[in-house]
Structure formats: C-alpha cells, structure tokens
Amino acid sequence: SAVISQKPSRDICQRGTSxxxxxxxxxxxTMMFWYRQQPGQSLTLIATANQGSEATYxxxxxxxxxxxxxxxxxxxxxxxxxxxxxxxxxxxxSVVGERFDTEAFFGQGTRLTVV
Amino acid sequence: xxxxxxxxxxxxxQEGESxxxxxxxxxxxxxxxxWYRQDPGKGPEFLFTLYSAGEEKEKERxxxxxxxxxxxxxxxxPKPEDSATYLCAERSGGSNYKLTFGKGTLLTVNx
Numbered sequence: 001s002a003v004i005s006q007k008p009s010r011d012i013c014q015r016g017t018s019x020x021x022x023x024x025x026x027x028x029x030t031m032m033f034w035y036r037q038q039p040g041q042s043l044t045l046i047a048t049a050n051q052g053s054e055a056t057y058x059x060x061x062x063x064x065x066x067x068x069x070x071x072x073x074x075x076x077x078x079x080x081x082x083x084x085x086x087x088x089x090x091x092x093x094s095v096v097g098e099r100f101d102t103e104a105f106f107g108q109g110t111r112l113t114v115v
Numbered sequence: 116x117x118x119x120x121x122x123x124x125x126x127x128x129q130e131g132e133s134x135x136x137x138x139x140x141x142x143x144x145x146x147x148x149x150w151y152r153q154d155p156g157k158g159p160e161f162l163f164t165l166y167s168a169g170e171e172k173e174k175e176r177x178x179x180x181x182x183x184x185x186x187x188x189x190x191x192x193p194k195p196e197d198s199a200t201y202l203c204a205e206r207s208g209g210s211n212y213k214l215t216f217g218k219g220t221l222l223t224v225n226x
Contacts, residue, residue: 001161031212042119043159043202043216056211092158096212103149104214106158 002027004107006093012113013083020079021110023093028073031096033104034066038089046091049076083114121203121217128193128224136188136220138203147206148186149214150179152199159202162188193224 003026013019023032032049047055047068055068070076080087093107120139128134140148147166151159163172165181172179176197178189188201200221204214 004158006158033212040218042218043204043214045213048211058213103147103161103164104212105161106151108158109156111156 001105002029002095002097004093004095004105006107006110008110009108010111010113012115015084015114017083018079018081019083019112020077021091021093023076023078023107025074025095029095029097030073032070032076033094033096034068034076034078035092035094035106036089037092037109043092046078049078080112083112085114088112088114119203119205119215119217121201121220123220124218125221126223128190128222130194130224130226131192133189133191133193135190136201136203136222138186138188138217139184140186140203140205141184144207145205148181149204149206150186150188151202151204153202153219154199162201190222193222195224195226198222198224 005024007022034046035043036046037043045058046061046066047057049055049068049070051070065081067079090109090111092109094104096104118141122137147164149164150162152162153159163179168183170181176191180187200219202216202219204216206214
C-alpha cells in the first residue's frame with residue numbers, strides 16, 4: 001500500500017481566508033482524490049485530481065471554492081478558499097494504484113476549524 | 116442516486132461478545148463493496164473488498180460477507196482494540212472511480 005502524507009494535520013483559520021492542504025505519496029499512483037468528512041456525515045468525494053489537467057468535481061463542489069492542483073503522479077494540493085465556519089471539516093487525500101479495480105488508500109486527514 | 120446505509124449507528128459490546136454490522140447498498144452494477152476501519156483522528160484504513168454475492172473474506176476476528184443488496188461485517192470475540200468506526204463504501208459501474216460511503220458504525224468494545 002502507498003504511504004500518504006498530508007500537511008497540515010490540523011489548522012484553525014479565520015473566516016474569509018484560504019488554506020492549502022498538501023498530499024504527498026511515496027510512489028506514483030494512477031488516481032488521486034479529495035474527500036470531505038463533516039461531523040456526523042459520510043465521507044464525500046469533492047473531486048478527482050487529474051495529473052496535468054483540471055480536476056473533475058462532484059456535484060455541489062466548484063473549482064472557485066476548492067481549487068486543486070496535481071503537477072505530477074505523487075503530489076496534489078487542495079485549497080479551501082474564502083472559508084466560512086461551514087467549511088470546518090476533515091479533508092482527506094486518497095489514492096488508487098495502477099490497477100483500476102483496487103482499493104483506495106487514505107491519508108491521515110487535515111482537521112480544519114474556521115472561526 | 117447511489118446510497119449506502121449502515122446500521123446500527125453505534126454498537127456497544129462486551130469483550131468476547133460477537134455481533135455483526137450491516138451495510139445496505141442500492142447501486143446496480145456493483146464494482147466493489149469496501150470496508151474500512153477509522154480510528155479517531157486518523158484516515159480510514161482499508162480492510163476488505165468484496166466483488167460478488169456469496170463472497171467472503173476474513174482477517175483476524177473480522178469476516179465480511181456480501182449478498183446482492185447487503186454486506187455484513189461479522190466480529191467474532193471482539194477485543195477492546197477493535198473499537199473504532201467501521202465504514203462501508205460501494206463503487207458503482209462506469210469508467211470513473213468513485214466511492215460512495217455510508218455514515219459508519221461506531222463500535223465500542225468494553226473490557
């Protein structure tokens with residue numbers, strides 16, 4: 001399984017500001033994803049981070065709010081822009097290896113609190 | 116819309132008291148039913164993938180089974196270290212890789 005490092009592990013931010021979360025994988029992976037886990041809710045897919053092109057966003061998530069970069073096969077960033085208290089959540093990076101029909105692995109998550 | 120429902124929301128067991136967690140899914144053309152364990156402050160840890168009805172997989176005290184509409188995670192003689200939130204996710208058909216998660220079952224095993 002891949003080793004996934006997320007930074008920061010937690011942060012407290014002021015409303016109206018932006019936070020960029022980094023995800024580094026120890027090996028090249030085919031697919032990278034960003035999820036959100038709100039208290040009492042299911043893990044929800046925000047977007048698929050595509051290497052060298054624009055991310056693919058799920059319904060309810062937009063690029064202006066959650067810009068994503070993936071410059072290579074081992075690294076991605078998620079930015080939470082113009083934050084409000086409703087953005088307080090855990091954000092998780094996830095990867096799938098070369099075989100498409102395989103399990104997804106997750107990073108430790110970034111716990112974001114917006115005040 | 117794909118939907119995954121887990122029950123119960125919370126389960127409290129005594130050490131050694133076996134039980135099962137349920138995961139109901141609605142997707143047609145299932146391309147995988149996944150079980151994860153999540154400890155507080157951690158990301159989900161992969162446990163099992165099941166692909167077809169009748170399939171079973173085991174790991175230590177855990178056994179996962181799959182029917183056409185449900186999956187069960189059986190916990191035999193649990194220990195306190197099995198306490199965690201157990202998440203179920205389905206992967207639907209199509210070219211995209213997308214997991215739809217349930218809300219999870221919070222399992223507490225008392226010594």
